[in-house]
Amino acid sequence: MRVTEGSVEIDIPGTSQEEIEEDVFYNPNQVLNRDLTIAVLRAYRDVNSNASTYLDAMAASGIRGIRAAAEGWDATLCDTNPEAVSLCKQNLAHNDLEGTVVHKDANAHIHQHSYDVIDIDPFGSPIPFADAALSNAHDLVCITATDTAPLCGAHFNAGIRRYDSVPRNTEFHPEVGLRTLISTLARTAARYDRAIQPLLSHSTRHYHRVYLAFEDGAQVADSALENLGYLLYCPECLYRETQYTRFPSFSDECPNCESEQTVIGGPLWLAETTDSEFTTRVQQRIDESLEDPDNVSTLIESVDDEITTPTHYDQHKLCQRWSRPASAMDDFLDAIRDAGYQASRAHYSGTAFKTPATVTEIRKATKSL
Numbered sequence: 001m002r003v004t005e006g007s008v009e010i011d012i013p014g015t016s017q018e019e020i021e022e023d024v025f026y027n028p029n030q031v032l033n034r035d036l037t038i039a040v041l042r043a044y045r046d047v048n049s050n051a052s053t054y055l056d057a058m059a060a061s062g063i064r065g066i067r068a069a070a071e072g073w074d075a076t077l078c079d080t081n082p083e084a085v086s087l088c089k090q091n092l093a094h095n096d097l098e099g100t101v102v103h104k105d106a107n108a109h110i111h112q113h114s115y116d117v118i119d120i121d122p123f124g125s126p127i128p129f130a131d132a133a134l135s136n137a138h139d140l141v142c143i144t145a146t147d148t149a150p151l152c153g154a155h156f157n158a159g160i161r162r163y164d165s166v167p168r169n170t171e172f173h174p175e176v177g178l179r180t181l182i183s184t185l186a187r188t189a190a191r192y193d194r195a196i197q198p199l200l201s202h203s204t205r206h207y208h209r210v211y212l213a214f215e216d217g218a219q220v221a222d223s224a225l226e227n228l229g230y231l232l233y234c235p236e237c238l239y240r241e242t243q244y245t246r247f248p249s250f251s252d253e254c255p256n257c258e259s260e261q262t263v264i265g266g267p268l269w270l271a272e273t274t275d276s277e278f279t280t281r282v283q284q285r286i287d288e289s290l291e292d293p294d295n296v297s298t299l300i301e302s303v304d305d306e307i308t309t310p311t312h313y314d315q316h317k318l319c320q321r322w323s324r325p326a327s328a329m330d331d332f333l334d335a336i337r338d339a340g341y342q343a344s345r346a347h348y349s350g351t352a353f354k355t356p357a358t359v360t361e362i363r364k365a366t367k368s369l
């Protein structure tokens with residue numbers, strides 16, 4: 001069947017847009033991811049007009065690379081699936097667009113060709129492609145990870161193996177997942193004397209997506225690693241504490257409730273996961289030519305408003321603990337701010353919020369709601 005997305009029209013196998021077809025993958029639920037990719041590519045070229053080549057390393061139907069080509073990028077579409085390769089060629093031609101299509105393993109291709117922007121959108125973990133992408137991309141990597149269970153510690157051993165980090169299964173899954181992913185990518189880039197600079201990151205439903213620029217050099221790579229650290233979490237009282245360090249030195253007992261059930265996780269990327277100057281540029285590049293501009297705009301707004309705190313609380317869960325009804329989120333956050341603490345929503349959940357305040361401080365600040 002034929003689908004339109006943004007300014008392009010492509011053929012996908014099968015007859016239903018609702019289903020993910022088996023022979024060549026197309027997921028209509030990833031429109032937000034692809035729309036945002038296009039807005040990021042536009043914004044990135046506004047700051048670096050030399051960037052021109054884009055590799056869609058796992059192209060499937062070609063939709064992402066074809067949308068990039070329609071934006072004037074010199075796009076290459078790569079896939080190991082021969083049916084995907086044929087479809088990419090057919091879809092480029094159907095849109096009267098130039099582009100190169102390669103039938104190859106992405107790692108092999110990346111090691112032999114260089115690109116300004118490399119987009120990694122695999123089934124599951126991007127780690128098998130991380131070395132190639134992070135060592136070879138000139139300017140920018142765009143990376144999707146759908147293996148959220150290992151990343152957030154729900155599949156603990158798989159998380160340790162794959163990400164060389166200890167991802168703890170906390171109540172703030174999306175933060176642990178995103179920050180474990182960026183931590184591993186930062187350490188991978190550092191092995192090639194490169195510092196990553198997260199321009200934009202988000203956790204949406206079943207995936208994480210990060211856009212990372214680079215600065216090259218041993219010293220900047222060392223500095224980037226200083227953004228890594230560890231987390232202490234107490235599942236009894238929800239206490240959390242972070243340390244920017246390679247050698248965490250947390251106390252054995254929870255400093256708040258003296259529980260011995262505390263867990264230590266990391267290394268996590270503890271610094272900003274998004275550059276607010278860049279997100280402003282992305283916001284300016286969202287227009288009606290995207291498939292669902294309102295959705296992208298809402299996401300960027302809420303990512304932009306979010307404070308850096310690397311953990312979040314869930315208002316409903318806290319109120320349940322305190323045996324009281326939940327409040328409107330805006331009132332709840334205003335009460336925390338009125339008590340003198342920073343507070344924001346979190347972009348991945350309507351009931352999540354971020355604040356450096358402790359559970360006791362939050363309870364006190366919101367008790368009269």
Ligand SMILES: C[S@@+](CC[C@H](N)C(=O)[O-])C[C@H]1O[C@@H](n2cnc3c(N)ncnc32)[C@H](O)[C@@H]1O
Pocket residue numbers: 024025026027030034057058059060061062063064078079080081084104105106107121122123
């Ligand atoms: C999740 S799909 C990509 C979706 C696509 N980027 C989109 O936006 O619709 C993953 C694709 O990666 C391809 N693939 C798997 N292993 C690969 C490899 N080693 N090199 C290149 N492509 C690969 C699969 O054939 C599949 O088409």
Ligand SMILES: [Zn+2]
Pocket residue numbers: 234235236237238239254255256257258259
């Ligand atoms: Zn505790």
